[in-house]
Amino acid sequence: MDAAPGIVAIVLVTVATLALGAYGLRFSRTTSDFMVASRAVGPRMNASAISGEYLSAASFLGVAGLLLTFGADMLWYPVGWTAGYLVLLVLVAAPLRRSGAYTLPDFAEARLGSTAVRRTCSLLVVGIGWLYLLPQFQGAGITLSSAVGGPDWLGSLVVGVVVLLNVTAGGMRSITLVQAFQYWLKLTALLVPAAVLLVVWLGDGRPGAASPAGDTFPGDVVAWSDPLAAGGPQGLYLTYSLIIATFLGTMGLPHVVVRFYTNPDGRAARRTTLLVLVLIGFFYMIPPVYGALGRVYAPELAAAGSDSLVLELPGLMLGGLGGQVLTGMVVGGAFAAFLSTSSGLAIAVAGVLSQDVFTRPFRGRRLSGVTGFRAGAVVAVVVPALVALSDSDVGVATTVGLAFAVAASTFCPLLLLGIWWRGLTTAGALAGLLTGGLGSGLAALLTLYTAQSDGWLDVLLRRPAAWSVPLALLVMVVVSLATRRTAPAHVTRFMVRLHTPEAVALDRG
């Protein structure tokens, strides 16, 4: 493939990102600016920023490739990633904003008044953040080496450096603008080539799927049109487990949650969520076009690493300058996807690290808030970038799916019970977090680092959410009931704060 359009696109996206970050920098001064943009971000800007941050490499590249290879059951990824925001809206959006906490550990501490729960939550935020950052860096390596040649580690390095520069320089205030810009960039970069390629397909006389070329190509049209994973009951389990992980995991993703604190109030938090649903729903209608056209024009990619389908399809369908321009667009969009998601995750992890590690007094000295945040950002980016260099060949969307499963098994029960049930106790929360975290976390590690088989045990480990989420919820409720007397005394005041509209002047503790 000609490297020029890809290089031009990557340079343009990088320069635009750094320039916007520098522009936003003029407004970032206080710790509050760094952490939550001083809570002055309106719903439209915030929704663009959330969507820009949320649409990662898995959405931009992974979904289309999975659709090409496996067919309709992979539609559950984008549908679940969108429906997750509906679940978040109805169960946590407004109360979470009204809780007045900066991060998930802040929320846990405010609700339960326990530093042990706080520490556990901090660990989980860092773990989920790193699990989610890993595929971003790996994907960046694949993209760069497929689009412009060059070794795999180069892409990880470039993404890591740009993210670090932006995040350490400006924090949340400057990154909000960057993320909002990147949503529209990614949408354009996926939509315009899709529209052109559809016209090309019409011009070719609407050819059907290529005839199965050997057994590398999953030729069975029926299986490809079935929204169930293959394998009867196992397929049904896998499908529902994916649904549970994505529907319930969104609310527990640290980089999503941290954005809700930047809303001015609970009403704005709800409006932001509705707009996010519109923006990402619209985006997710596009990858199926690539998946279906790939079946017609690029069936050989189905077997050979389908993550590159979006990058290669324009060049395969359209020669000459047109193909080069479109290739440049998708490469730029993919690169924007790595940058925005990694930045959001880096901010979330850095926020937690700086609060819980770097601004604690150490030998009588302590770092200032902004310096601590910067130190946190360095650790947040460097660790997963190093791990990404040692390779694992699990697909981008699979690793992201595991991050969702861990989030759904830990923070989802904590948020649900913390917001809607007065009876939650410290012991209950800790027991539930440990059960869900260990269960889904071990399953994730085993899936990433051991060979796969087709047995039930392997199926249960590959998509743990369907058992780990109910288990964590159950443990949290049962242990809370057993330690009923230790329920925090301020819970009534806290419930008033979570659920009453800000316009009513009440004592919120």
Added chain:
Amino acid sequence: MARKGEVDADTRLGGLYVGSLLREQLWLAVRTLALLTVTIGSLPVVFHVLPGLASVHVGPVPVAWLVLGLASYPFLVVLAWRYIRRAERNEAAFAELMDEVER
């Protein structure tokens, strides 16, 4: 005592006011999620029970692609919009109740 005072002083009456708002909102959330479950959430079971459905096409597009890949997103937006309208109505009713001074 004004109703806000009841809530602030955490009297039994104040607890009832907040408790009823909380229950209204939770019930609304449960209803919305139930609707999500019986519509989009039931699709895997439907396709499991009726395997023939996978080969049904609308024009050139398989029906699963149409329902999941296209129709589900506007449906989610409609559910969200309905929820927000009702949740804000509940909150407005609570605010009104708080602002009435008992005579």
